[in-house]
Amino acid sequence: MSRLLRPALLVTAVLALLGFGITPSSAATSITVATAIGRQDGSTASVTGYVVGQPTATTTVVRSNFPNDYALALADSASQTSTSSMLYVQIPTAFRASYGLQSNPSLLGKQITVTGTLAAYFSHPGLKNATAFTGGGGTDPGPDPGDYYAGAEGKTGPALKSALHTIISSQTKLSYDQVWDALKVTDQDPSNSSNVIEIYSGRSISKTLNGGDADDWNREHVWAKSHGDFGTATGPGTDVHHLRPEDVTVNSARGNLDFDNGGTSVAQCSGCTADSDSFAPRAAVRGDVARMIFYMAVRYEGDDGFANLELNDSVGNGTAPYIGKVSVLKAWAAADPPDAFEKNRNEVIYSQFQHNRNPFIDHPEWVASIWP
Numbered sequence: 001m002s003r004l005l006r007p008a009l010l011v012t013a014v015l016a017l018l019g020f021g022i023t024p025s026s027a028a029t030s031i032t033v034a035t036a037i038g039r040q041d042g043s044t045a046s047v048t049g050y051v052v053g054q055p056t057a058t059t060t061v062v063r064s065n066f067p068n069d070y071a072l073a074l075a076d077s078a079s080q081t082s083t084s085s086m087l088y089v090q091i092p093t094a095f096r097a098s099y100g101l102q103s104n105p106s107l108l109g110k111q112i113t114v115t116g117t118l119a120a121y122f123s124h125p126g127l128k129n130a131t132a133f134t135g136g137g138g139t140d141p142g143p144d145p146g147d148y149y150a151g152a153e154g155k156t157g158p159a160l161k162s163a164l165h166t167i168i169s170s171q172t173k174l175s176y177d178q179v180w181d182a183l184k185v186t187d188q189d190p191s192n193s194s195n196v197i198e199i200y201s202g203r204s205i206s207k208t209l210n211g212g213d214a215d216d217w218n219r220e221h222v223w224a225k226s227h228g229d230f231g232t233a234t235g236p237g238t239d240v241h242h243l244r245p246e247d248v249t250v251n252s253a254r255g256n257l258d259f260d261n262g263g264t265s266v267a268q269c270s271g272c273t274a275d276s277d278s279f280a281p282r283a284a285v286r287g288d289v290a291r292m293i294f295y296m297a298v299r300y301e302g303d304d305g306f307a308n309l310e311l312n313d314s315v316g317n318g319t320a321p322y323i324g325k326v327s328v329l330k331a332w333a334a335a336d337p338p339d340a341f342e343k344n345r346n347e348v349i350y351s352q353f354q355h356n357r358n359p360f361i362d363h364p365e366w367v368a369s370i371w372p
Helices: 007-017 031-040 093-099 156-169 177-187 248-254 281-301 326-335 341-351 366-370
Strands: 043-059 058-061 071-074 085-091 110-118 126-139 194-197 204-206 218-223 243-246 264-266 269-274 278-280
Touching: 031 043, 031 085, 043 126, 043 326, 043 341, 058 110, 058 326, 071 177, 093 126, 156 281, 156 366, 177 341, 218 248, 218 264, 243 248, 243 341, 248 269, 248 366, 281 326
Parallel strands: 085 126
Antiparallel strands: 043 058, 043 071, 043 110, 071 085, 110 126, 194 204, 218 243, 264 269, 269 278
């Protein structure tokens, strides 16, 4: 005598006899990127993940200057940088206008779901012959900034500075060449995705005009690299929190000057002034400059093979690991609080590149606690 069917199986059997098909719940549920990478068996699946770039080779994914609309890479986190944790997605012709990254660069970091065949693409775990793409509106929130700063809670003065140093020293370091690509994302013109905004001049310029010729833009070290003699070494010399696009001529005019009010007008930089020992950017970014300097003074404390960078209230610091004037920088920060562009830049650096934050953008009040 056979065993009685369990209730759920009995219902299924009865419905089947009546001609009703049952769709397994798993068919309607998307899988993670990690699951998709481990299931390269030619089956059909819906995969949900964050767009992290465009694959151009087996171990290469680009995050800017997308060559075409033919492919994208998905990961379970928008901050993923390891290609071994990415799924390469082939984009059929019908979906390229809506989901190709050359046409839709703003998809970077957004969550989407793709249905297709789990099969290798670019000789890498992939998804091909897609029949559906959905989503594109949500972004990976990442860790709550409140949790990020948990180690600094309740601290002030030197103790706060020490706690923040520990927190923000955990970061992914870029090479100096990688800085070019990062700046094309972090400093993208909100009104023109083909351009970046130069920090001092405010000029919007094509991303492709990066280089060393007149009227090109190059990589400005807001904390002048000679102040501490770190050059372009991986670390302070490549930290995107203080590297910004700037016109070659204006960058040269700033040189390694400290920051202070006064001076005469700077060519090609409306609102900027300079004299023999100091420079002042346009008013709209003076707070931005100050907060970058504050970040560098906390991040680099001499415990990682580089100089201990510190603020003082002087100008003409030369090659010493100091930048001033701290009194002026504090006033600039108070007069020009963080705006949407600066906050977005901090978020992009955190989520897509270095995975650390500038605490003085998130908590401007900490400036007065560390430098009273």
